[in-house]
Amino acid sequence: MESTVWLASRSLPRPGVGCCNLLSRVRRSGGRLKPCGNGRKVVVCVSGTEGKTKVVIVGGGVGGLAVGGRLAKEGYDVHILEKNSHVGGRLQSLEVEAAVGVGGKSDDPGGQECFRFDTGPSLLLLPQKYRDAFTAMGEDMDDYVTLKKVEPAAYRVFFGEDEGVQSLDLLYDVQKMCLQLEQVEEGAGGAFLRFLANAKEALDKGTASFIERDFKSFWDYADVPRLLPLLKHLSPIELLGQHHSTMRNYFKNPKLQAMFTFQDLYVGLTPYNAPGVFSLLAATELTDGVWYPVGGFAKVRDGLAQAAQKVGATITTKATVKRIDHANGQVQGVTLEDGTFMRANIVVANADLPYVYNSLLGSKVKTQASKLLSSKYSASDDKQIVEAARERVISSLVRSGIGDISSMILSEVVYSPPTWQDSYNLQYGAAFGLAHNLLQLAYFRPDVAEPSIKGLYFAGASTRPGNGVPLVLMGAKVTTNRILEENYPFLSGN
Ligand SMILES: Cc1cc2nc3c(=O)[nH]c(=O)nc-3n(C[C@H](O)[C@H](O)[C@H](O)COP(=O)(O)OP(=O)(O)OC[C@H]3O[C@@H](n4cnc5c(N)ncnc54)[C@H](O)[C@@H]3O)c2cc1C
Numbered sequence: 487m488e489s490t491v492w493l494a495s496r497s498l499p500r501p502g503v504g505c506c507n508l509l510s511r512v513r514r515s516g517g518r519l520k521p522c523g524n525g526r527k528v529v530v531c532v533s534g535t536e537g538k539t540k541v542v543i544v545g546g547g548v549g550g551l552a553v554g555g556r557l558a559k560e561g562y563d564v565h566i567l568e569k570n571s572h573v574g575g576r577l578q579s580l581e582v583e584a585a586v587g588v589g590g591k592s593d594d595p596g597g598q599e600c601f602r603f604d605t606g607p608s609l610l611l612l613p614q615k616y617r618d619a620f621t622a623m624g625e626d627m628d629d630y631v632t633l634k635k636v637e638p639a640a641y642r643v644f645f646g647e648d649e650g651v652q653s654l655d656l657l658y659d660v661q662k663m664c665l666q667l668e669q670v671e672e673g674a675g676g677a678f679l680r681f682l683a684n685a686k687e688a689l690d691k692g693t694a695s696f697i698e699r700d701f702k703s704f705w706d707y708a709d710v711p712r713l714l715p716l717l718k719h720l721s722p723i724e725l726l727g728q729h730h731s732t733m734r735n736y737f738k739n740p741k742l743q744a745m746f747t748f749q750d751l752y753v754g755l756t757p758y759n760a761p762g763v764f765s766l767l768a769a770t771e772l773t774d775g776v777w778y779p780v781g782g783f784a785k786v787r788d789g790l791a792q793a794a795q796k797v798g799a800t801i802t803t804k805a806t807v808k809r810i811d812h813a814n815g816q817v818q819g820v821t822l823e824d825g826t827f828m829r830a831n832i833v834v835a836n837a838d839l840p841y842v843y844n845s846l847l848g849s850k851v852k853t854q855a856s857k858l859l860s861s862k863y864s865a866s867d868d869k870q871i872v873e874a875a876r877e878r879v880i881s882s883l884v885r886s887g888i889g890d891i892s893s894m895i896l897s898e899v900v901y902s903p904p905t906w907q908d909s910y911n912l913q914y915g916a917a918f919g920l921a922h923n924l925l926q927l928a929y930f931r932p933d934v935a936e937p938s939i940k941g942l943y944f945a946g947a948s949t950r951p952g953n954g955v956p957l958v959l960m961g962a963k964v965t966t967n968r969i970l971e972e973n974y975p976f977l978s979g980n
Pocket residue numbers: 490544545546547548549550567568569570573574575576577605606607608609610611805806807808836837838909910911917918945946947948952953954955956958
């Protein structure tokens with residue numbers, strides 16, 4: 487079950503609201519195009535504005551904006567089409583006015599206050615990946631967004647139990663962290679150091695080997711010499727075994743086991759169905775830190791959109807794509823709901839991948855479309871249990887010692903699976919898209935291109951590498967590089 491409930495309890499200030507590198511390289515090379523190394527026929531497309539290759543991007547989520555900005559910087563004629571009245575997709579900040587009065591009760595006489603909720607991402611991890619996205623467009627992220635580290639503790643974990651330790655802090659200071667853990671379990675400080683070393687290894691080597699890497703064939707994935715550095719430090723059981731079980735190698739106390747595995751929920755998993763490699767989530771929190779964008783995540787959204795526009799991408803909102811047109815194994819463009827046809831040499835679908843296959847591509851890709859429908863999804867469920875979930879959230883806060891907040895709620899917004907489905911076309915309303923179980927990770931996650939339709943590429947949470955803003959940003963780089971390589975093979979030497 488996944489529904490999202492925001493309960494306002496404090497007020498926030500109201501937020502304020504290329505050059506043609508590629509073409510010059512084409513000219514330098516004399517415009518010669520050779521077949522790709524994988525034997526595919528080269529897609530030669532120079533029919534957009536001023537002879538540029540025309541790219542249409544379906545969806546202005548993080549993935550669409552990041553690919554759009556990168557391609558525009560490379561000299562493509564990029565058009566981002568977004569069905570909603572604003573870009574950003576799941577990444578949004580919502581402002582609401584609520585009555586406040588004496589004692590914070592909404593029914594007391596008093597003025598109005600503005601509250602801001604980040605309705606999607608609120609935890610900013612791997613800040614360098616955000617920075618990289620701006621740099622790739624030739625921009626400096628600091629000109630658009632200010633990031634602040636959450637410190638001295640990343641957060642406090644409440645266990646909601648009557649006995650034993652009630653809460654623990656996720657501290658960046660390793661010494662203080664060890665001391666804190668030793669008070670819960672003898673030897674836990676040393677175990678934490680072992681855990682951190684291994685988790686950091688999974689983060690560094692795992693990111694390079696599985697997350698930022700493009701897999702064009704199974705052999706790219708099962709490339710033993712590349713995997714050796716990772717396997718030298720971590721056993722396959724530690725990487726691929728059940729996360730909850732692997733954590734028993736470090737801590738006996740279930741609360742300590744939970745402290746370093748609950749992060750699996752960031753990718754829609756639990757420690758009981760996530761592989762151990764997801765210790766990399768705790769590792770990045772402990773080493774790179776937990777951050778937040780000043781003014782809310784809308785600043786990231788607006789920054790990405792402005793940077794993409796600055797390098798030449800156009801963005802059209804309230805433009806719903808009804809169909810991705812293709813014929814004879816070649817993409818042709820898109821048709822909008824109002825019947826407008828937009829010709830394109832390349833289409834990048836950023837909308838949720840199972841929706842793209844099932845609603846935008848027609849019957850030619852029926853097998854992949856039905857395979858995606860029966861894949862595993864991150865949690866979502868019927869709206870009947872939304873109310874029960876809300877009660878559970880409130881009672882957990884009571885149990886964890888935070889207190890009964892029900893009488894203090896000034897403003898309340900509930901997003902349930904139908905909200906996610908209607909707002910962003912997320913298949914089954916699954917807020918995190920396709921799940922991240924072992925059979926849907928890395929090479930086994932849907933590829934960033936559809937092999938039977940040349941010129942059709944994907945970007946976003948349900949394609950590789952997966953869900954979460956930094957992952958989608960890393961995926962945007964993989965997709966962009968694939969497009970550059972396949973459409974201009976002379977650049978990569980193929
Ligand atoms: C509640 C919640 C909390 C989260 N918390 C975090 C967090 O703390 N940290 C973090 O890093 N990540 C978090 N995430 C994940 C993160 O939000 C997503 O991974 C990321 O925003 C997905 O971006 P995307 O580009 O793949 O897809 P989307 O955001 O879904 O963008 C796709 C876009 O395509 C548009 N579209 C769909 N169909 C069409 C069509 N036919 N025509 C035109 N446009 C169309 C949609 O409207 C949407 O704008 C959270 C997500 C949720 C839902």
